[in-house]
Every structure is written in structure tokens, then in C-alpha cells.
Amino acid sequence: MINLDYTEHPVKEVRIVNDDLFELIVERNNLEFIPGDCAAIYTDTDKSRPYSISSGFNENELRFVIRMMEGGEVSPWLMSREAGDSIRITPPFGWFRPGQDIGDSPFVFLATGTGIAPFLSYMNSFKVPPVQCLYGVRKEADAIGYAELQSYCPTQLAISREETEHHKGRLTDLLNMLQLDSTTHYYCCGLESMVNEVSEWLQENGVGLMQIHREVFFHG
Numbered sequence: 001m002i003n004l005d006y007t008e009h010p011v012k013e014v015r016i017v018n019d020d021l022f023e024l025i026v027e028r029n030n031l032e033f034i035p036g037d038c039a040a041i042y043t044d045t046d047k048s049r050p051y052s053i054s055s056g057f058n059e060n061e062l063r064f065v066i067r068m069m070e071g072g073e074v075s076p077w078l079m080s081r082e083a084g085d086s087i088r089i090t091p092p093f094g095w096f097r098p099g100q101d102i103g104d105s106p107f108v109f110l111a112t113g114t115g116i117a118p119f120l121s122y123m124n125s126f127k128v129p130p131v132q133c134l135y136g137v138r139k140e141a142d143a144i145g146y147a148e149l150q151s152y153c154p155t156q157l158a159i160s161r162e163e164t165e166h167h168k169g170r171l172t173d174l175l176n177m178l179q180l181d182s183t184t185h186y187y188c189c190g191l192e193s194m195v196n197e198v199s200e201w202l203q204e205n206g207v208g209l210m211q212i213h214r215e216v217f218f219h220g
């Protein structure tokens with residue numbers, strides 16, 4: 001059955017980052033959300049997928065960081081939108097709350113690819129930064145928000161598919177750089193394999209399950 005609970009949002013810009021990565025920027029139209037929330041976005045044929053909001057809760061626009069999946073039902077359609085087109089978005093929802101509801105405890109962000117979106121939303125909303133952020137991308141140009149993140153908290157990039165001044169390889173190569181103690185909370189978002197590997201490593205190193213927070217965008 002089609003979920004008719006949505007609002008219309010004019011597209012302000014589709015900011016192309018590279019062949020398969022873009023930011024979708026739409027009018028917010030007073031849509032309420034909490035950093036960490038996602039919202040389902042519909043195509044004109046009523047297909048929908050969830051996307052995490054990357055903008056801050058005091059901004060007038062909604063932003064999304066989206067990887068275009070070749071042959072996909074929704075992401076290629078979104079990438080081909082133009083300024084002035086209208087798209088339908090459901091009320092935001094979610095349970096992933098980076099840096100929130102943990103009192104004064106320190107916290108760390110770990111993201112691969114578009115999994116950076118909820119952390120950008122946090123950074124764009126709150127003044128209290130994480131103690132560090134590990135961010136894994138394929139190419140340096142894919143590291144959306146890196147300069148802002150770097151000025152906000154110590155941020156290490158892992159770049160898997162090109163040589164740069166940053167670490168060449170996967171985010172999980174950098175786990176030994178993590179601050180480990182009994183009070184720190186760890187927020188992981190992105191590919192399931194990364195989220196699982198990080199969770200296992202943290203548990204092997206004595207971190208309790210209640211301190212590990214997970215959001216999986218892509219399985220497999």
C-alpha cells in the first residue's frame with residue numbers, strides 16, 4: 001500500500017560531487033527532525049527509500065548525501081532532479097542519535113561513505129564535538145564535509161581507491177587510533193561490514209555493547 005503521509009519539497013540544488021555521489025538540497029518547509037533521523041523520499045512512480053538528513057536542525061534547507069546506485073529504482077531518479085522540481089518526503093524518523101542522550105560522556109564518530117550524513121547533521125546542529133571522527137571514503141573528493149569536520153574535531157580520513165596524503169586503505173585500519181575507555185560512546189554508520197567489524201573490535205577491546213551505536217545503510 002502507498003504511504004500517503006508526506007510533504008512536498010521544492011529542490012534547491014542537486015550538487016554533483018562525482019559520477020555516483022551527490023548532495024540533494026531541498027526546501028525544508030518547516031519539517032521537524034532530530035539529528036540522526038532519516039526520511040523516506042519518493043519517486044514519481046511511488047518507489048521510496050530512506051535517506052539520512054545531513055543538514056542541521058536550525059537550517060532552512062534539508063540536505064542529503066546520496067550515492068547513486070547504477071540501475072537503482074530511487075537514487076538515479078533523485079540524481080536527475082533539477083532546481084524547482086518537487087519531491088515528496090515522509091516525516092523524519094529514526095533511533096540513531098549520535099552524541100545525544102549520553103550526558104557528558106565523550107563520544108566518537110565512525111563513518112564510511114554516505115554514512116557521514118547523520119554526523120554532519122549533528123555537527124551542523126550542536127556545539128559539543130566528538131573527541132574524534134574516523135571517516136572512510138573511496139576517493140578524497142568523496143569526503144563531503146571533511147574540512148568542516150576537521151575544524152570541528154580531530155578527523156582521520158581513510159581513502160581506499162587513490163593515493164593521497166591521507167591513510168590509503170580502509171577505516172578499520174585506523175581502529176588502533178581510537179580512544180578506548182569505559183565511558184566513551186562509539187557511533188558507527190555506513191556499510192554493514194564496517195559497522196560489524198568495528199563493533200566486534202570494540203567488544204574485543206572491552207567496550208560494552210551499550211556504548212556501541214549502529215546505523216546500517218547498506219547490507220552485504
Ligand SMILES: Cc1cc2nc3c(=O)[nH]c(=O)nc-3n(C[C@H](O)[C@H](O)[C@H](O)COP(=O)(O)OP(=O)(O)OC[C@H]3O[C@@H](n4cnc5c(N)ncnc54)[C@H](O)[C@@H]3O)c2cc1C
Pocket residue numbers: 038049050051052053064065066067068069070071072073074075076114115117216217218219
Ligand atoms: C536507515 C537508512 C538510511 C539510509 N541513508 C542513506 C543516505 O543517507 N544516503 C544514501 O546514499 N543511502 C542511504 N541509504 C540507502 C538507501 O535507502 C538506498 O538503499 C540506496 O539509495 C539504493 O536505493 P536505489 O533504489 O537507488 O537502489 P535499489 O533499487 O534499491 O538497488 C539497486 C541495485 O543496487 C544494489 N545495491 C544497493 N545498495 C548497494 C550497495 N551499497 N553496494 C552494492 N550494491 C548495492 C541492489 O542490491 C540492487 O541490485 C539508507 C538506508 C537506510 C536503511
